[in-house]
Amino acid sequence: MTQNSNPLEKYYRQPAIYIKLPSGGKYYSKQVFTPTETGEIPILPMTAKDELSFKTPDALLNGQATVDVIKSCVPNFIDPWGMVNYDTDTVLLAIRIATYGETMDVSYTTPITNESQTTTVNLPAVLEQLNKAKIEDYAVTSKGFKIKINPLTYKNLTKVQIARFEQQKMAGTIDSSTLTEEQKQTAFSKSWYTLNMVNFSLLIDSIAEVTTPDGATVTDRKQIAEFTERADTTTIKEIEKKLSELRQQCQTPPVRIQATDEQIKKGVPATFELPITFDSSNFFG
Numbered sequence: 001m002t003q004n005s006n007p008l009e010k011y012y013r014q015p016a017i018y019i020k021l022p023s024g025g026k027y028y029s030k031q032v033f034t035p036t037e038t039g040e041i042p043i044l045p046m047t048a049k050d051e052l053s054f055k056t057p058d059a060l061l062n063g064q065a066t067v068d069v070i071k072s073c074v075p076n077f078i079d080p081w082g083m084v085n086y087d088t089d090t091v092l093l094a095i096r097i098a099t100y101g102e103t104m105d106v107s108y109t110t111p112i113t114n115e116s117q118t119t120t121v122n123l124p125a126v127l128e129q130l131n132k133a134k135i136e137d138y139a140v141t142s143k144g145f146k147i148k149i150n151p152l153t154y155k156n157l158t159k160v161q162i163a164r165f166e167q168q169k170m171a172g173t174i175d176s177s178t179l180t181e182e183q184k185q186t187a188f189s190k191s192w193y194t195l196n197m198v199n200f201s202l203l204i205d206s207i208a209e210v211t212t213p214d215g216a217t218v219t220d221r222k223q224i225a226e227f228t229e230r231a232d233t234t235t236i237k238e239i240e241k242k243l244s245e246l247r248q249q250c251q252t253p254p255v256r257i258q259a260t261d262e263q264i265k266k267g268v269p270a271t272f273e274l275p276i277t278f279d280s281s282n283f284f285g
Contacts, residue, residue: 015042016098022250023086032082041076045099063158084151086250090130112267133250139242144213149246163198206243252276
């Protein structure tokens with residue numbers, strides 16, 4: 001033992017599980033992610049400091065808590081702000097398993113009767129489903145446009161979520177203010193316009209390239225932005241829908257719930273799906 005060694009060092013946390021990213025790491029630069037030869041990356045359990053970060057409201061809202069915890073528990077991610085949305089659920093789920101074990105209790109209300117219930121989710125089974133997902137990078141519209149998706153990073157998504165939260169908060173403030181109805185309407189219109197611009201920016205950021213029906217491929221950001229601004233609304237709405245469907249890839253699948261005989265007698269469906277959104281806000285169940 002060297003003079004400066006810490007006898008407690010052997011009790012430091014060690015990797016609890018190893019995972020493969022759904023994206024395969026193909027979207028990352030070396031400044032964001034360090035790949036491994038096997039494709040598997042180690043996941044460390046959270047420290048007490050990490051757990052505290054996930055319980056700090058301001059840090060949760062601006063995304064910093066999630067970034068700090070991922071950086072602490074997944075050392076291969078140098079800059080978690082650059083993590084693409086395909087990998088977010090898998091990484092957070094793996095950290096949850098590494099820290100608290102393989103099950104998580106989830107509360108829900110039954111359809112029709114609205115009774116409060118709790119179910120236990122097998123997290124490794126959910127993780128296995130996520131790992132089986134096949135990522136498609138392209139979508140083709142009915143008019144023959146081929147769109148290559150640009151996966152959104154955690155930074156992109158956080159920026160949008162903050163903007164939406166701020167506009168919702170502003171709407172509540174306007175509604176309860178002493179402004180005249182005309183002034184409220186003007187303020188609401190401005191807030192709505194700001195939110196629409198955020199969503200429009202998200203659309204542009206989501207498009208990596210567009211191949212036209214006659215075979216021309218466009219990757220220039222300015223030209224793509226001009227296209228989204230000047231194409232007819234039917235074309236753009238279909239592109240938005242296609243991109244939204246692609247973004248759903250590798251998201252946590254819903255859990256199928258089996259109703260009891262007593263619940264079925266009350267009108268509850270025999271089986272129904274429980275959506276599981278896995279993020280920092282419900283990390284503890």
